[in-house]
Amino acid sequence: MTTTARGERQYRQYCGLAAALDTVGERWTxxxxxxxxxxxxxxxxxxxxxxxxGTNLLADRLKKLSAAGIVxxxxxxxxxxxxxxxxxxxxxxxxxxxxxxxxxLLGEPSADMITRPHWALLAVQSMADASRLPExxxxxxxxxxxxxxxxxxxxxxxxxxxGPADSPVLSIRTDATTFVRIGAGALGPFEALxxxxxxxxxxxxxxxxxxTVLGLMERPGPAAG
Numbered sequence: 643m644t645t646t647a648r649g650e651r652q653y654r655q656y657c658g659l660a661a662a663l664d665t666v667g668e669r670w671t672x673x674x675x676x677x678x679x680x681x682x683x684x685x686x687x688x689x690x691x692x693x694x695x696g697t698n699l700l701a702d703r704l705k706k707l708s709a710a711g712i713v714x715x716x717x718x719x720x721x722x723x724x725x726x727x728x729x730x731x732x733x734x735x736x737x738x739x740x741x742x743x744x745x746x747l748l749g750e751p752s753a754d755m756i757t758r759p760h761w762a763l764l765a766v767q768s769m770a771d772a773s774r775l776p777e778x779x780x781x782x783x784x785x786x787x788x789x790x791x792x793x794x795x796x797x798x799x800x801x802x803x804x805g806p807a808d809s810p811v812l813s814i815r816t817d818a819t820t821f822v823r824i825g826a827g828a829l830g831p832f833e834a835l836x837x838x839x840x841x842x843x844x845x846x847x848x849x850x851x852x853x854t855v856l857g858l859m860e861r862p863g864p865a866a867g
Contacts, residue, residue, distance in 0.1 A: 665710050666733070671703055672740070675712070675726070675733050680760055682707050682716055682723040682806070691758055710760045712790035731803050742768035748826035749821050756819040765825050766793055769856045772800035783810035795855060812848035816840040824858065852857060 653660040659701070670692065677683055677691055689700055696741055704724060707713035712730040715722050741764060751757070762784065772778075776798040783792045783806060792807035793800065809812075816824075820839045823829040831853050834840035842849060853859045 666707075666712070668703065668706075671707065672733075672737060674700070674703055674707065675730060675737055676741075676761075676764060677722060677732055678713065678726045678730065679737065679764060680843060682718065682725040684718075684721065684723045688724065691760075693756060708719060733735045738764065738768040741765065745769070745822075745825050746827070748822065748828065750823070750828050751819060757822055759787040759818045760787040762789060762818055762821045763804065766791070766856065767802050767824065769858075770800045770802070772796075772798050772855060774854050774857070775851055778851060778855075780811040780848065780851070781807045781809065782806040782848065783813040784821075784849065785813065785815040787818050789818075793852075793855075800855070810844065812842060812844040812852055814840060814852070815840045825856070 652664045655719075666675065673695075674688065675690060677688055683691075685700070685704075687695060688704075689695070692700065695703075704713060707730070708715065708724075710729070711727055712733070713724050714727040714730075716725050734845075745765060745768070763786075766784065770793055771793050775795065778795045779797050781792055781794040783790070789804075790805045790806050791802060792810060793802050816834065816839060820829065820834055824831055824834055824840070829839070831840065831849065835842070835849070850859070
């Protein structure tokens with residue numbers, strides 16, 4: 643790895659992966675992108691949801707991301723905020739894929755680990771695969787601490803959005819840590835139901851379908867004749 647005149651370390655390899663890591667491979671950078679995947683965020687919001695980054699380091703990372711065209715600054719009624727530009731939006735699928743891969747590496751959280759409710763929406767986006775139930779058209783609502791979002795299946799297509807659903811077939815309520823533990827396989831969805839860490843309202847059979855779409859259980863096979 644080579645250090646440039648500006649002090650930036652680069653791999654100096656004519657390779658797409660190396661070029662990507664030269665741009666977004668520094669510590670904290672992809673976590674900033676993660677926060678912006680859900681929409682514009684103010685500097686103070688980013689600082690609050692990235693505990694440990696420090697104000698100077700956050701400013702430096704945002705400056706580099708802006709210079710690379712990945713992040714843009716926009717004006718809002720409450721001042722300015724940061725959002726992903728077109729180049730940054732191209733990171734959505736790679737970041738969600740990394741999140742899906744990484745959630746399988748999680749076990750039980752240690753006492754010093756933190757989580758945020760909005761990370762649950764990103765987890766759902768990374769885990770959901772409508773092709774597991776291509777014949778289903780219905781909506782599931784999730785209330786994770788103070789965050790509410792929903793997932794809609796439409797015959798092989800899947801969409802997610804923040805906010806409550808109009809007519810969900812299933813509404814799930816839990817906390818952020820429990821949600822991540824379920825996604826990581828450290829806690830089964832039905833175990834969470836049995837212990838009261840997760841509750842639901844709606845169609846009981848939809849719990850199985852929702853779990854199937856999220857890859858938390860295998861699709862039930864046809865009944866034996």
